[in-house]
Amino acid sequence: MEQKLHVSSEVGTLRKLMIHSPDEGIGKVIPTKAQEWLFEDIIHVETMRSKEYDLYIKLLLYFLDYEKIHQQISDADHPENKRNFxxxxxxxxFLSDKVIEPQYLLSEILDMRDVRNRLVASICAYEETSYHTQEELLEIPSKILARTLISGIMPDGSMIFPPIPNFIFTRDIGIMINDHILLNKPAKAARARESILAKYIFHNHPMFATYKDNIIEVNEPKDFFLLDNEELSKSRITLEGGDIMTIAPNHLLVGVSERTSLHAASMLVQIMHERNVVEKVTVIRIPAKRAYMHIDTTFTQVKRNLWVMFGSFSKQGMEQEQRGFIRSLVGEQNSDHLEILQYVKGEDYNTPKRFTYLEDLLDDISQNDLHSTEPTEFIYSGDNQFPYGRREQWTDSCNVLAIKEGVVIGYDRNDKTSEGFRKKGMTVIDAAELLDKFDREELHPDQVENTLILLPSAELSRARGGSHCMSMPLFRDPLIG
Incomplete structure (x- = not known):
């Protein structure tokens, strides 16, 4: 099952990605544990799956694996088959080799006896289960065991592990940077089991065999534990994929946020240059707030000259928030201050290039890295109207996944942001309406251009992550020109 993997932009035509459907563990989250497990609220899992996320999968299958899905679609939509499909x-x-489920990959490596023994032992040690439970797990068939290791639920319905509801945000477990795979080091304990599962998948599944030497893990030094508590907190490495964007073949963006530490960003700059993965690494330091979480909650790319971003981080927004203050008093005291530093291989790390505003960086990427022949444009969360900009940023208006240049998936609840897309000449269409056109063969996915596709999101938005978060691109066509 060896496959070519490579990602060198955010908007090249998407050919292969990894996603994880909401599993039964999400439906076990109770109100008192929701925030500890990084959800804002409890969700209704059947609605999240059948009325929201399944549309996301179907869209991806149509765009990435049309021949297979189009042949199967009548059977897949039959009420008796739909749930199991x-x-x-x-x-x-559906078992696509283009829309790939980590749970299925996990089941395949669990067929390897040595891997099964080591992985189950690792998970049971971390979760502090009994030895008897470990032995019991080893006897479960691989497909069911994979489901149990993710959901925490045994075949008899008993729950032996906490759920890992954030596993639906597959972008955070790993990122393709050209032909390298960067694995995460989560900031929150609620995501630690995700990290263990991801390591075993990427290091053991045949799909990634030829990339084994290209897997990057960023960890603290071996003697890290000898530091005192204050030094530990300053030097800790945490890293999540929502803070990493392979924006161009020569350029990587790294966010420093609530989830990715400054020390991790520093090490990534050096590793990317030492291994000749990219020439430029730009570090974007955003406020360490739950509202922002990762840089991809504040901006993502629509096409090479078009971006959607959070207005409060824009030049206009920052100037508005500083109005009435003596400029010299604002600076670092502004709670929404951004710091943007660019490090180029071979140049002095002590004198990085600085960007004052996010638009300046994104314009530089569009014009100089991606060679856009058109002026750089921006769509703002909530169409830059207060308070809608902040409301809709919270529900992932800035977090869109590009299927190809100019065709992106977002959430239907962000009305003002959708209006901003329309003002830029984009078509805005509900996912169900577009899928109906595909089903009836009124439209082929290849014919879709300059379009924002809206997913229903009443339940998905409670999880605090959009379509960009819910995807790990594994292969994109290179941008031409």
Missing amino acids: YKPDKEEY
Whole structure:
């Protein structure tokens, strides 16, 4: 199952990605544990799956694996088959080699006895289960065991581990940077089991065999534990994929945020240059607030000259928030202050290039890295109207996934942001309406251009992550020109 993997932009035509459907563990989250497990609220899992996320999968299958899905779609939509079509432990599962489920990959490596023994031992040690439970897990069939290791639920319905509801945000477990794979080091304990599972998948599945020497893990020094508590807190490495963007073949963006530490960013700059992965690394330091979380909650790319971003981080927004203050008093005291530093291989790290505003950086990327022949343009969260900009940023208006240049998936609840897309000449269409056109063969996915596709998001938005978060691109066509 060896496959070519490579990502060198955010908007090249998407050919292969990894996604994880909401699993039954998400439906076990109770109100008192929701925030500890990084959800803003409890969700109704069946609605999240059947009325929201399944549309996301179907869109991806149509765009990435049209021939296979179009042949299967009448059977897949039959009421008796629909539920099992999207579940990787069922015989009716769609099993695409372009829209890939980590749970299925996990089940395949669990067929390897040595890997099964080591992985189950690792998970049980971390979760502090009994030895008897470990032995019991080893006897479960691989497809069911994969489901259990993710959801925490045994075949008899008993729950032995906490759920890992954030596993739906596959971007955070790993990122393709050209032909390298960067694995995460999560900031929150609620995501630690995700990290263990991801390591075993990437290091053991045949799909990634030829990339084994290109897997990058960023960890603290071996003697890190000898530091005192104050030094530990300053030097800790945490890293999540929402803070990493392979924006151009020669350029990587790294966010420093609530989830990715300054020390991790520093090490990434050096590793990327030492291994000749990219020439430029730009570090974007955003406020360490839950509202922002990762840089991809504040901006993502629509096409080479068009971006959607949070207005409060824009030049206009920052100037508005500083109005009435003596400029010299604002500076670092401004709670929404951004710091943007660019490090180029071979140049002095002590004198990086600085960008005052986010638009300046994004314009530089569009014009100089991606060679846009048109002026750089911006769509703002909430169409830059107060308070809608902040409301819609919270529900992931800036977090869109590009299927190809100019065709992106967002959430339907962000009305003002959608209006901003329309003002830029983009078509805005509901996912169900577009899928109906595909089903009826009124439209082929290849014919879709300059379009924002809106997913229903009443439940998905409670999880605090959009379509960009819910994807790990594994292969994109290189941008031409």
